[in-house]
Amino acid sequence: MEKYLSQLNEAQLAPTLQKDGPMIVIAGAGSGKTRVLTYRIAYLMSQGVDAFNILSLTFTNKAAREMKARIATIVGESEAKNLWMGTFHSVFAKILRFEADKLGYPSNFTIYDTQDSDRLIAAIIKEMNLDKEIYKTKQIRSRISSYKNSLITVKAYFRNPELMEADKMARRPRLGDIYKNYVDRCFKAGVMDFDDLLLKTNELLTRFPEVLAKYQDKFRYILVDEYQDTNHSQYLIVRALSDRFQNICVVGDDAQSIYAFRGANINNILNFQKDYDDVKLFRLEQNYRSTKNIVNAANSIIDKNQTKLDKIVWTANDEGAKIKVNRSLTDGDEGRFVASSIFENKMQNQLPNSDFAVLYRTNAQSRSIEDALRKRDIPYRIYGGLSFYQRKEIKDVLSYLRLIINPADEEALKRVINYPARGIGQTTMDRLVVAANSYGKTIFEVLQNIDQVEINVNSGARNKLRDFTTLIESFQVMNQTANAFELADHVVKASGVIRELNKDSTPEGVARMENIEELLNGIKDFVEGQKEIVDATASLAEFLEDVALATDLDADKGDADHVALMTIHLAKGLEFPYVYIVGLEEDLFPSAMSMGTRSELEEERRLFYVALTRAEKQAYLTYALSRYRWGKLIDSEPSRFIEEIDEEYLDIITPIEERRFNPMLDADIFGDPEPNKVRFKKPVQPTFKKKGAPVSKVEKKVLPASKNLKPVSQTKGNTNLFDSNLVVGNMVEHLRFGKGEVLKIEGAGADTKAEIKFNNGGVKKLLLRFAKLEVI
Ligand code: ATP
Numbered sequence: 001m002e003k004y005l006s007q008l009n010e011a012q013l014a015p016t017l018q019k020d021g022p023m024i025v026i027a028g029a030g031s032g033k034t035r036v037l038t039y040r041i042a043y044l045m046s047q048g049v050d051a052f053n054i055l056s057l058t059f060t061n062k063a064a065r066e067m068k069a070r071i072a073t074i075v076g077e078s079e080a081k082n083l084w085m086g087t088f089h090s091v092f093a094k095i096l097r098f099e100a101d102k103l104g105y106p107s108n109f110t111i112y113d114t115q116d117s118d119r120l121i122a123a124i125i126k127e128m129n130l131d132k133e134i135y136k137t138k139q140i141r142s143r144i145s146s147y148k149n150s151l152i153t154v155k156a157y158f159r160n161p162e163l164m165e166a167d168k169m170a171r172r173p174r175l176g177d178i179y180k181n182y183v184d185r186c187f188k189a190g191v192m193d194f195d196d197l198l199l200k201t202n203e204l205l206t207r208f209p210e211v212l213a214k215y216q217d218k219f220r221y222i223l224v225d226e227y228q229d230t231n232h233s234q235y236l237i238v239r240a241l242s243d244r245f246q247n248i249c250v251v252g253d254d255a256q257s258i259y260a261f262r263g264a265n266i267n268n269i270l271n272f273q274k275d276y277d278d279v280k281l282f283r284l285e286q287n288y289r290s291t292k293n294i295v296n297a298a299n300s301i302i303d304k305n306q307t308k309l310d311k312i313v314w315t316a317n318d319e320g321a322k323i324k325v326n327r328s329l330t331d332g333d334e335g336r337f338v339a340s341s342i343f344e345n346k347m348q349n350q351l352p353n354s355d356f357a358v359l360y361r362t363n364a365q366s367r368s369i370e371d372a373l374r375k376r377d378i379p380y381r382i383y384g385g386l387s388f389y390q391r392k393e394i395k396d397v398l399s400y401l402r403l404i405i406n407p408a409d410e411e412a413l414k415r416v417i418n419y420p421a422r423g424i425g426q427t428t429m430d431r432l433v434v435a436a437n438s439y440g441k442t443i444f445e446v447l448q449n450i451d452q453v454e455i456n457v458n459s460g461a462r463n464k465l466r467d468f469t470t471l472i473e474s475f476q477v478m479n480q481t482a483n484a485f486e487l488a489d490h491v492v493k494a495s496g497v498i499r500e501l502n503k504d505s506t507p508e509g510v511a512r513m514e515n516i517e518e519l520l521n522g523i524k525d526f527v528e529g530q531k532e533i534v535d536a537t538a539s540l541a542e543f544l545e546d547v548a549l550a551t552d553l554d555a556d557k558g559d560a561d562h563v564a565l566m567t568i569h570l571a572k573g574l575e576f577p578y579v580y581i582v583g584l585e586e587d588l589f590p591s592a593m594s595m596g597t598r599s600e601l602e603e604e605r606r607l608f609y610v611a612l613t614r615a616e617k618q619a620y621l622t623y624a625l626s627r628y629r630w631g632k633l634i635d636s637e638p639s640r641f642i643e644e645i646d647e648e649y650l651d652i653i654t655p656i657e658e659r660r661f662n663p664m665l666d667a668d669i670f671g672d673p674e675p676n677k678v679r680f681k682k683p684v685q686p687t688f689k690k691k692g693a694p695v696s697k698v699e700k701k702v703l704p705a706s707k708n709l710k711p712v713s714q715t716k717g718n719t720n721l722f723d724s725n726l727v728v729g730n731m732v733e734h735l736r737f738g739k740g741e742v743l744k745i746e747g748a749g750a751d752t753k754a755e756i757k758f759n760n761g762g763v764k765k766l767l768l769r770f771a772k773l774e775v776i
Pocket residue numbers: 007008009012027028029030031032033034035036253256287288289572573574575613
């Protein structure tokens with residue numbers, strides 16, 4: 001441990017060695033906050049704190065995995081495996097699954113992603129005969145989401161005249177009814193949406209003191225990274241869990257709070273010292289990530305914000321190159337500039353692609369960058385777009401699997417009941433929904449009793465419904481014995497999905513088939529890691545949960561060498577030697593939607609600060625004079641953020657191509673002494689700018705992290721394989737489930753199974769051939 005502690009500076013050591021009590025580390029970007037959390041966990045373990053008693057909450061599951069890997073090198077892999085680490089959503093989904101019955105949910109509840117939520121909300125709006133131009137699905141979803149994250153349940157909503165009045169004023173008087181309908185339907189379907197995972201955790205901890213006590217006792221040490229971006233719901237969970245031992249360590253940077261639009265509350269970090277007694281406050285000031293130029297430029301930007309905590313950030317790193325600012329004529333040119341610059345940097349310095357990141361404000365901007373990178377044969381990967389698991393063909397197959405696990409899952413059923421086409425039309429579907437609602441049953445229950453319920457479908461349709469029900473039931477039977485891979489493999493064939501996709505020999509069709517294969521491979525990987533668990537349902541359910549909750553970054557195994565393309569929101573906490581921040585134009589960044597108030601503009605500025613501070617060696621800022629947006633070519637002006645940076649840190653360049661394209665912009669015309677450079681503040685040529693060109697105000701806010709995960713094998717490791725002289729009553733330890741007692745042994749030889757009650761409360765039946773158990 002000593003050896004590792006020497007890798008921290010003194011300011012970092014202080015919070016690392018502060019073992020007990022509430023503490024907060026507030027510090028600027030790149031100063032080692034995440035590093036402190038990592039080493040602190042290792043230190044706690046070296047001081048005898050059991051890994052099972054440590055809970056660490058991170059912004060992505062990838063961050064958690066990296067932290068765990070680092071800790072493993074210090075304390076050893078088998079110990080590090082026992083740590084509870086992950087995003088709020090993934091950690092609390094596990095706990096909820098365990099405690100589901102208390103809240104009236106089945107433990108095999110499935111999870112709706114935003115696409116599923118949208119579909120259900122749209123269906124409800126239609127069923128209620130509301131005007132979908134006024135009741136816009138995504139707006140309604142975001143409203144419901146913000147209610148949930150503020151812990152405003154349906155009941156609370158209808159008790160609050162102000163909220164109802166506000167929705168009435170917004171011409172949406174039925175919002176409460178939609179909310180109620182949505183919540184009821186999710187509950188009946190045995191599903192939770194993302195916000196439920198936090199809301200229901202709060203409900204669990206509030207309504208059941210004994211459950212709260214159990215987890216308080218379990219999580220004696222709690223650590224939270226990126227605390228500035230927690231929402232109210234997350235805040236309350238952390239408060240409740242840390243209330244007993246008060247060993248709570250949060251780290252964050254108010255200057256990097258960028259999720260207010262999703263309900264993040266910067267006051268959580270500002271008020272931390274009021275929430276606990278005797279809070280120790282630590283500050284870190286030395287940045288290890290970036291050059292002096294980048295650190296100073298970033299400081300000069302964030303200085304423009306009025307609402308901020310005073311912080312010092314300095315670095316002992318090299319001066320480094322100035323930040324390069326590039327102007328292009330169009331977004332296409334911008335893409336070509338980025339691609340050729342990456343190409344040149346790579347060639348000149350012999351760098352891997354993974355040293356480069358292109359960051360943008362909105363996902364739509366990736367297209368022109370992609371085109372240019374493709375032309376240059378530079379491999380890239382887009383993070384946070386439509387993720388693998390949201391592609392239609394993948395969601396269709398996953399919906400079959402979800403339906404097997406949880407036949408009440410309404411959205412899953414709707415997706416597959418007539419895919420591949422079975423002649424079950426929309427009218428029949430609508431009637432099923434009506435019948436289900438009037439009987440208070442799930443749609444699948446109606447299907448199973450199709451001959452008993454009153455429903456207006458003819459005998460032909462009835463037969464088709466019966467066939468579908470039988471098909472799903474046969475999958476359920478198979479699920480009793482087969483593993484997730486065998487089942488999925490069978491489902492894609494028996495359901496007709498493969499046959500359907502095979503009909504399409506276009507490149508897109510072939511790609512869809514390949515995606516299905518990739519999905520099956522993913523499930524196989526997962527099963528390999530799960531082999532020891534006898535109960536295959538659990539493993540399929542777990543797989544589906546991982547899929548639903550993984551963020552797009554999680555899919556990155558770090559093996560392929562590619563340029564990373566992502567929104568700035570998603571880049572939080574990451575670092576790259578070369579960073580290109582593109583689309584620095586007024587109305588794009590800062591976004592047109594975020595210039596109404598000072599606080600909105602300040603959030604955009606913090607976003608810019610986050611973007612710039614991702615760069616280690618070199619940052620590029622680029623903008624175009626015109627850009628295709630919403631199908632139209634729109635003139636644009638450079639972002640105010642460029643001008644806000646002290647000019648001494650900037651190097652204004654304009655590529656030769658642009659001068660060739662447009663001699664009017666050639667430096668010579670302006671009498672510039674350096675022909676290769678065009679000064680940034682020079683007036684833009686009027687021919688390229690229509691005065692007051694209208695800019696549409698309909699920019700969508702981008703949700704950063706979407707889901708896409710290749711499941712990770714969970715049980716690799718250097719553990720002892722058990723030779724089967726295990727007896728009832730033995731105490732054993734399992735890598736993932738912890739310590740437990742053997743309740744029962746059954747079977748013989750290669751089929752010997754043990755039923756074990758683990759101290760975390762779960763009972764699992766394990767196949768000893770695979771189980772990684774040690775007798776203790
Ligand atoms: P952000 O605010 O962006 O999340 P952070 O404060 O979490 O940043 P880290 O990511 O922990 O900062 O650290 C930034 C970089 O500096 C990392 O590459 C880290 O390994 C390195 N670093 C941090 N502290 C030290 C140190 N004492 N010696 C050497 N390198 C360090």
